[in-house]
Amino acid sequence: MKNVALLASVLILLVTAGFGQQTLTVGFTESKTGALNVDSLEQYRGFELWRDQVNAAGGIKAGGKSYNIKFASYDDESNSKRVQQLYTRLILEDKADFLFSPYSSPLTATAAVVTEQYGKIMLTTGAAEGKTYTLGNHCLFQMFAPAPEYLKVALDALKTKDPKATVAFVYEDSSFSVAVVTPAKAYAQQLGINVVFTEAYAPATTDFSAIIDKVIASKATVLLGGGHYADGSTLARQLYGHKVPLKMLTLLVAPDSPQWTELGDAAVGVTVPSQWAPQSAFKAQYGPSGADFAKAYAAKYNTPPSYESAGGYASGLILQRAIEQSGGIDTAKVADALNATDITTFYGRTKFSTAANEHGLQVGHSMVLAQWQKDKSGKLVKEVVWPLAGKSANLVYPMR
Amino acid sequence: MSGVLASMIDGLLVGAVYGLAAMGLSLIWGVMDVINLTHGAMIALGMFAMYLLFGALMTNAYVLLLPVMAAGLLLGIVVYWMSVHRVVGRPMLMSLLSTFAVNMMVIGIGTAIWSTSPYNVNFSLPGITIGAYTFTGNHIAAAIGAVVIALALQLFLYHTRTGKAIRAVADNREAAELMGISTTAVLTIAFGIGIALACTSGALVSTLFPFTILSGATYQLKSFVVTILAGLGKPFGALVAGVLLGLLEGVVTPFIAVSWIPLIEFGLFVVVLVAFPQGIFGRATA
Numbered sequence: 005m006k007n008v009a010l011l012a013s014v015l016i017l018l019v020t021a022g023f024g025q026q027t028l029t030v031g032f033t034e035s036k037t038g039a040l041n042v043d044s045l046e047q048y049r050g051f052e053l054w055r056d057q058v059n060a061a062g063g064i065k066a067g068g069k070s071y072n073i074k075f076a077s078y079d080d081e082s083n084s085k086r087v088q089q090l091y092t093r094l095i096l097e098d099k100a101d102f103l104f105s106p107y108s109s110p111l112t113a114t115a116a117v118v119t120e121q122y123g124k125i126m127l128t129t130g131a132a133e134g135k136t137y138t139l140g141n142h143c144l145f146q147m148f149a150p151a152p153e154y155l156k157v158a159l160d161a162l163k164t165k166d167p168k169a170t171v172a173f174v175y176e177d178s179s180f181s182v183a184v185v186t187p188a189k190a191y192a193q194q195l196g197i198n199v200v201f202t203e204a205y206a207p208a209t210t211d212f213s214a215i216i217d218k219v220i221a222s223k224a225t226v227l228l229g230g231g232h233y234a235d236g237s238t239l240a241r242q243l244y245g246h247k248v249p250l251k252m253l254t255l256l257v258a259p260d261s262p263q264w265t266e267l268g269d270a271a272v273g274v275t276v277p278s279q280w281a282p283q284s285a286f287k288a289q290y291g292p293s294g295a296d297f298a299k300a301y302a303a304k305y306n307t308p309p310s311y312e313s314a315g316g317y318a319s320g321l322i323l324q325r326a327i328e329q330s331g332g333i334d335t336a337k338v339a340d341a342l343n344a345t346d347i348t349t350f351y352g353r354t355k356f357s358t359a360a361n362e363h364g365l366q367v368g369h370s371m372v373l374a375q376w377q378k379d380k381s382g383k384l385v386k387e388v389v390w391p392l393a394g395k396s397a398n399l400v401y402p403m404r
Numbered sequence: 405m406s407g408v409l410a411s412m413i414d415g416l417l418v419g420a421v422y423g424l425a426a427m428g429l430s431l432i433w434g435v436m437d438v439i440n441l442t443h444g445a446m447i448a449l450g451m452f453a454m455y456l457l458f459g460a461l462m463t464n465a466y467v468l469l470l471p472v473m474a475a476g477l478l479l480g481i482v483v484y485w486m487s488v489h490r491v492v493g494r495p496m497l498m499s500l501l502s503t504f505a506v507n508m509m510v511i512g513i514g515t516a517i518w519s520t521s522p523y524n525v526n527f528s529l530p531g532i533t534i535g536a537y538t539f540t541g542n543h544i545a546a547a548i549g550a551v552v553i554a555l556a557l558q559l560f561l562y563h564t565r566t567g568k569a570i571r572a573v574a575d576n577r578e579a580a581e582l583m584g585i586s587t588t589a590v591l592t593i594a595f596g597i598g599i600a601l602a603c604t605s606g607a608l609v610s611t612l613f614p615f616t617i618l619s620g621a622t623y624q625l626k627s628f629v630v631t632i633l634a635g636l637g638k639p640f641g642a643l644v645a646g647v648l649l650g651l652l653e654g655v656v657t658p659f660i661a662v663s664w665i666p667l668i669e670f671g672l673f674v675v676v677l678v679a680f681p682q683g684i685f686g687r688a689t690a
Contacts, residue, residue, distance in 0.1 A: 037520045038618075082520075177663060206663050208622065210613040213414040213543075214657035214665075220536050221407030221658070234522045238614050245528065247538040266524070 028064065028071040028333055030055075030323075031100030033090045033115070035107055038082025039207060042233040042261055043312050044107035047130045049305055050316020051075070051104060054324075057300070064324050067331035073320075080106050084114040091118040100124070101333050104319055107312070108232070109133030109151075109180040116144055125339055127323055128364075129315040133183040137357070137365040143335075144364040145342050145356050147319050149371050151180060154277040155188035155228055157373045158254040161275075161390040162226060163195045165401045166251065170200045172224035174215055174239070175256070176231020177204035184256060185229060200224050209235055212242045220248055230255030237267060244270035251402035259376060262307045265384045272384065273403025275375045279311040279351075280318075283388045283396040284372065286352050291321040294350040318351035375399060410537040412654040417543040419650015421608055423643035424550035425623040426630035427557065428601030434637015435574040435594040436492050441503040442483060444624030445510035446599050450476060450606025451615040452518060458525050465527040465611050466545060472607040473600045480599025484592050492591060493577075514617035522614040546608040553604060554643040557597075561639070570594050574637050601639075629673045635683020645684070 032051065035044035055073045063070035076098035080086045087106055094100045095118070103119050105112040105128035112131035119126040125143045128136075134150040162169055171192060175181040182204070192199050201222035203215055219227060227243070227250050230236035236258025243253065244267075252275065258264065259276035282298045292300070297317060301309040309317075322345060329344075330337035346355045346368065355368030373390035377400055387397035425447060432440045450472055457468045487506045491498040529541025561567035572580040573590045581587050606620065613619075630649055634641035652672070653665055676684065 037515050039520070041520045042522075203661055204663060206666075209662070210615070210619065210622070211418060213418065214411055214653065214662050217407050217411045217414060217537065218658060220410070234614065234616070237522065241524075241614070245531070245538070245540045245542075247531075247533065249536075268526070 025063065025070050025072065027074050028102070028327075029074050029076050029098060029100045030102050030104060030320075031076040031091070031094030031098055032104035033078050033080035033087055033094075033106045033111075035082040035111075036079035038080075039234050040082040040107050040111070040232060042263060043130065043257060043310075044082075046261065046310045046312040047107045047316040048077075049301070050129075050309070050313040050318070051320060053297075053301055053304055053313075054317045054320030056304075058320070058324060064327050066328045066333070069332070071327065071333065076100055080111060082108075082111070084111055087111045087114045088118060091115045095119070095122045095124055101335075102127070102323055102338070104316075105129060105131050107131070108178075109136075109183065110178060112136065113179070116141060119143060123335065125323075125335055125342070127319040127342075129319045130312050131180075133180050134362070134365055135179075135183065137362050140360075141364060143339060145322070146364055146366040147315050147322065147351075147354065147369070148279050149366055149369040151183035152187035152191075153371050154184040154256060155254065156191055157277050157371050157390055158228060158252075158275060159188060159192055159195055159197060161373055161399055162197060162252060165399060166225075167196065168198075169226045169251065170198050170222070170224050171226045171228060172201035172219045172222055173199065173203075173229050174201075174219065174227055175204055175229035176207050176209075176235050178207050178231055181229065181231040181256060188228065205235070207231065207235065210238055212239050213246070216242060216246045216248060219243075220246075224250070226250060226252040226254075228254045230258055232256070233258045233261055233263070237264070240274055241267055241270045253403060254373070257312075260310045260312070260374065260386075262310060264376060264386075271376050272378060273376065273400055275373055275389065275399075275403075276386075278372050278374045278388075279369065280314040281311070281372055281374050281386065281388045281396075282308060284350075284352065284394065286348055286350060288350045289348045290325055291318075291349045297350050314351050318349055318354070321349050321351075322347070322354055373399075375403075407537075408655070408658045410534075410539075411658050412651060413539060414543070415650040415652070415654020415657075416647055417539065417547040417650070418612075419647040419653070420547035420550040420643065421605060421612070421646070422623070422626050422630055422649055423646020424553055424601065424608065425605035426627035426634070426642040426646055427554060427639040428598035428605070429624075429627045430631045430634060430637060430642040431557075431570075431601065431639050432595055432598035433631060434639075435570055436488075436591050437496070438488060438492060438499040438503065438595075439496065440488075440595075440598065441500060441624075442507045442510065442599075443602050443627060444620030444622075445507045445514070445617075446476065446479070446602035446620065447606035447609070447623050448514065448615065448617050448620035449479070449510065450603030451610035451619060452514070452523070452617070453603060454607035454610045455523050455525055455615075458527060465525060465607075466549060469549065469604055469607055473604045476600035476603030477596040479603070480596035481592055483599060484595040488595060489588070489591070511617060518617055520616045520618055522616055523610075524614050525610045527611055540612075542611045546612055549608055550605070550643065550646075553601070554640055557601070558640045566590070566593060570597075626669070629669050631683075632673055633676050633684055635680075635685045638683065638685050641683065641685040 063072040103126040107130040129147040326341035329341040353368035357365040389399035531540040634645035
């Protein structure tokens with residue numbers, strides 16, 4: 005009997021070794037609770053869909069081995085302090101081979117301190133603020149187009165549609181929104197667009213009445229700004245409730261969420277700079293097409309993907325490709341492969357800066373402007389309206 | 405209409421809701437000398453009670469204030485017997501810890517059920533437009549609701565036997581007991597009313613702004629400022645102080661960034677504590 009058991013064990017070992025099946029741990033935190041909950045969930049779903057599809061296909065194949073992906077993740081409560089503790093835990097206790105970033109620029113900046121300290125590769129997604137990449141990091145790789153790109157696309161559209169518009173910048177006082185709005189104000193000036201009002205609000209703001217009164221008094225015809233889902237959706241709802249006669253309302257992040265339709269008429273006409281839209285017709289050199297990704301996502305989650313979801317999935321794809329190219333999971337070799345990455349996936353082009361003063365900054369990806377419009381049946385749909393070359397519908401201006 | 409006037413009217417409307425939110429805290433603090441740290445969580449529960457009732461019944465949201473208030477009263481009585489009764493009259497730290505523990509339990513359970521995603525009560529009344537400014541119907545209705553509830557509480561405290569008993573206990577518990585008032589029953593009812601007021605104010609706020617289970621914390625902080633401004637145990641004074649606080653916000657926001665408001669409010673909090681320790685409406689009596 006003993007001999008039979010021994011033989012069986014040897015056979016199992018041989019079979020396992022023959023297939024070279026190993027497990028690769030990817031660590032990250034998600035904001036299951038706290039202010040970033042909505043956006044973070046969408047990012048997580050992107051990660052999850054990628055993992056499930058890769059594992060269903062037998063794992064990542066590299067250097068004659070197959071790596072099944074295992075996630076190690078925790079709730080960071082949308083809190084930087086938790087991120088610091090949890091990324092340390094992911095590296096030291098969970099032995100994560102690679103890391104994805106949390107959602108949002110501030111949390112990612114915190115996580116980056118830890119991952120760099122331990123020399124671990126982290127693909128950052130849902131984090132556009134660029135300052136982190138100027139600090140001499142070696143293992144960070146940014147998937148999102150950097151913050152200064154966000155409102156450029158809206159201002160370009162505005163310059164074409166209504167160069168005499170008067171603009172108000174009303175934005176969340178967070179590192180991401182500040183990093184977006186500061187260069188946008190300079191760009192507006194460069195385009196000759198008149199900025200008549202600027203104000204930042206605290207991230208937890210729920211009552212925008214006072215700011216809305218100021219916007220009305222400023223006679224602004226266009227409002228650009230926002231921050232994340234909770235504040236952005238509230239601001240849009242209250243602007244609508246106060247009947248502010250805006251011709252264009254462009255908010256960051258929030259309107260990209262499928263939940264945006266819950267705002268009803270307040271959602272109509274609102275534009276959002278987007279890292280990706282399902283209508284984007286990039287010819288993928290690697291991974292699924294945009295249509296296949298959107299279809300698989302909708303089938304799994306019963307909701308269309310947002311750009312946070314696409315960014316999450318694309319992070320997995322880029323990591324997967326780097327592992328395949330490097331022939332294994334050795335950190336230095338995978339980092340080299342990431343540094344050499346210049347590829348177009350369904351998400352668009354991905355290329356990381358290798359310059360010493362901005363290593364890892366995303367330099368290949370570009371953004372689009374999407375707008376919520378009503379289709380013929382009166383249903384709210386999100387259309388790509390800018391740049392003109394990639395539009396799926398015309399920009400509705402004035403918005404209502 | 406000028407922007408400053410519009411801002412002042414907005415401040416007055418939202419100030420009435422601040423006042424209502426603070427009334428429950430003020431009543432409990434004044435009557436039983438307990439700083440109720442479940443206050444914010446109860447406001448949040450009021451928001452979710454309105455959300456669930458409105459979703460189920462799809463009727464006028466303001467009609468639903470009555471069942472929310474009744475549920476709040478019952479919840480308050482349960483919380484009183486669960487965590488407050490044994491610590492009344494003992495060092496304040498004990499009631500602080502006890503109510504803080506209940507607060508954490510409510511937040512934890514609420515987070516597990518509803519996460520921290522924002523929710524909305526999709527009910528809106530037509531607003532009033534004056535020039536370029538529109539005052540939403542929900543803000544106006546919430547302010548009127550807050551004033552009506554405050555008046556009803558005032559009538560209850562001054563013109564009913566139970567209300568007078570609550571005031572008597574707040575004034576001198578031992579003397580009230582000697583007069584045959586069951587202080588335990590009175591404290592239970594007072595705590596229940598305090599929680600009912602917190603839940604009702606939460607229900608009103610839910611018709612104005614999106615909310616999460618954590619949203620009560622903002623109103624709890626404002627309630628502390630209002631309660632200190634009004635003086636402990638002065639529920640109607642809390643309404644007036646709330647309106648004043650809202651008006652202050654309305655007056656200053658056209659001239660400074662909105663993010664400076666907490667600094668001004670808590671600066672006022674410190675000034676009132678130092679200069680008027682009994683509040684601007686004088687000695688505490690419920």
